[in-house]
Amino acid sequence: MKSIKTKSAIVHFNDSVYSELNAYIKANNPSKIFVLVDTNTHDACLPKFLSKVDSGEVVIEVMEMPEGEDHKTIDICTGVWEAMSEYNADRKSLMINLGGGVVTDLGGFVASTYMRGIDYINVPTSLLAMVDASVGGKTGVDLGNLKNQIGVISEGSMVLIDTSFLETLPHNHMISGYAEMLKHGLIYDKSYWNMLVNFENLEASALDNMIYDSVVIKNNIVTEDPTEKGLRKVLNFGHTLGHAIESYFLGNGDKIPLLHGEAIAIGMLLEAYISTKTIGLSTEEFKEIEKGILKTFSKIEINENDQKAIIDLLKYDKKNSHGKINFVLLEAIGKPKIDCEANNDLIIEAFEYYNK
Known part of the structure; x- marks a missing residue:
């Protein structure tokens, strides 16, 4: 290579x-x-x-x-x-x-x-x-x-x-990394997303070319915006809620900690749902994202008390500015939009959808 x-x-x-x-x-x-x-x-x-x-x-x-x-x-x-x-x-x-x-x-x-x-x-x-x-x-x-x-x-x-x-x-760590590869497809290249979700063999020997493609995608973004003033923020799709979920499960003794990719997979699904309600991600593509993520990642119970605690953690997200919580959302697969806002009611609605 x-x-x-x-x-x-x-x-x-x-x-x-x-x-x-x-x-x-x-x-x-x-x-x-x-x-x-x-x-x-x-x-x-x-x-x-x-x-x-x-x-x-x-x-x-x-x-x-x-x-x-x-x-x-x-x-x-x-x-x-x-x-x-x-x-x-x-x-x-x-x-x-x-x-x-x-x-x-x-x-x-x-x-x-x-x-x-x-x-x-x-x-x-x-x-x-x-x-x-x-x-x-x-x-x-x-x-x-x-x-x-x-x-x-x-x-x-x-x-x-x-x-x-x-x-x-271990296999669960392979799956954790796969979440970031899915993210690269969702924010940058629909054909790469399609290839990933149709891939059946998550074995080391079969992943070389896709690992290479993910590195190319990330490098293209980082080269254009190395200090995250604009474009590089798209790499945070799924991470606003995903990081809060990961932090909450890590710090709560009653919960089994989630691997990074497991939390980010939930975050991507929630933020894709919010995208349909705010910036026009089509229902068809949202269902495609939902199916692609849930094909690999098991659902985790996130109850009402969990949701409130997770939302409270959003204030610590590094993309925030001037007291506003900023999301990266999707107008379409491969077409992200940075610096989007979503109110707490919509975030709770997304959690309710996820739980159902």
Whole structure:
């Protein structure tokens, strides 16, 4: 697969990944290499990765963090910063983030802020991270249960996508990443959406071309608007309500936490419904979206008390401005509209539709 040039990095795929990484190390001669993993990727991915890396005389230090969204915190960052300092990391050190979206988000933030910024490379190992979290330079951590409230936009030097790592993923994590791919179709390319919803084999070996297409779509959007002043906001379709749902289920001990893609799938369905009531998404296309999402994602019970709490969390959404909650909605599949508003009554109506 041909490598993809982003604004300040290059995304390499499969066969070229390790030769490009080794060439980068040789050319840049970092003082030390730090590899950040979580408890899952330490066992499932790190041995293969290290076996492929030729660091020459450069020392590699492995740092391990707990897995899961609830550990994407500033406290974990502090632990990583302190470990790097103890191992004498300097401004010529290189950080490699080997993991899913939690590792690439947190590791990118750590690298972007340590000594005001060191080089880093993302090696995404989950489908979600390959198609979304590792590309575009968004880094950061959660503030309590609020998603990605602290962070910077700072792109790494390279992204290395080795899709063989997907063979280590549980099926529900594959489905979680698939939600972001569906989003790319809904906001950008109806033919891509049609291909995805008619795809029957969510196996690692069959996904290479679609992963590539998703990276191209995201890169096209981010290249035009790297700091999210306008067009890049379309990538947040499904995320206004989806992030609030994810935060609520993560912070409520009575609920089973949802994976990111599971929450975003609900958010996309709700926001598509709102689109039919506000900006003219056709009933036909809405039903198509509903069928496409529910084909893969099971419905989750969201009762009246849940709805009120989720709506209350919307005030923390990063797209908000001047006290207004801003949504990305759909005029049609492939035709998003940013900075839309919806009142609470309509949001509750969307939840009621979803529950029925």
